[in-house]
Amino acid sequence: MNGAMDGAIFETYVVAGILKSYLHNGKEPLMYFYRDNNQSEIDVILEENGTLYPIEIKKTANPQTSNHKYFSQINKLNRKVGLGAIICLQPERIALNRDVISIPVWEILRIINVFKKIT
Numbered sequence: 001m002n003g004a005m006d007g008a009i010f011e012t013y014v015v016a017g018i019l020k021s022y023l024h025n026g027k028e029p030l031m032y033f034y035r036d037n038n039q040s041e042i043d044v045i046l047e048e049n050g051t052l053y054p055i056e057i058k059k060t061a062n063p064q065t066s067n068h069k070y071f072s073q074i075n076k077l078n079r080k081v082g083l084g085a086i087i088c089l090q091p092e093r094i095a096l097n098r099d100v101i102s103i104p105v106w107e108i109l110r111i112i113n114v115f116k117k118i119t
Contacts, residue, residue, distance in 0.1 A: 010059040010105075011043060014087050017108035018044065018055075025112050040070040046111075051082040061089040063102045071100065085114070 015031075022029035030047035034040075034054075044055040054071040063086045071084045084100040087108060094102050107114060 007059050011057045014057045014105060014108055015044060017105075018046070018111050021109050021111045024109075027112065034070075034074060036073060040073045042070050042074065045074065048082075051080045052077070053082045054084040056084075056086045058086055058088045061091075063088045063090060063096060065096060065100075068096070068100045 018031065019029060022031075032045040032047070034042040034045055042054045043057045046053045046055065052074055054068070054074055056067050056071075058067050060067075067086050067088075068084050071081075074081055086096065086100065086102045087105055088102055090102050090104050092104060093107065093114075096102055103111070103114060
């Protein structure tokens with residue numbers, strides 16, 4: 001994909017995969033989108049056992065720390081915040097820092113288990 005809509009199509013694919021992961025495991029996903037008055041945006045926030053997990057979706061094989069610059073915005077919600085993730089085209093899972101990992105897109109069908117194994 002190399003067009004004006006390729007990022008949006010990739011995001012749609014990932015969100016659908018996350019939904020399938022939950023539904024296949026017989027769970028209803030608690031999934032949110034975040035945007036505030038300053039246009040700070042987080043693509044997906046998953047809630048598991050009262051913990052919020054922010055997720056950015058990027059069509060890149062080289063995620064940057066700037067890709068998760070808005071994750072700290074959910075601290076305003078006064079809720080427990082878990083590990084953040086960037087779902088991307090990188091071939092393997094890696095830690096970007098102590099609070100954020102990159103998850104390869106091929107793992108989205110197992111996303112329901114990814115945070116359980118890490119946190």
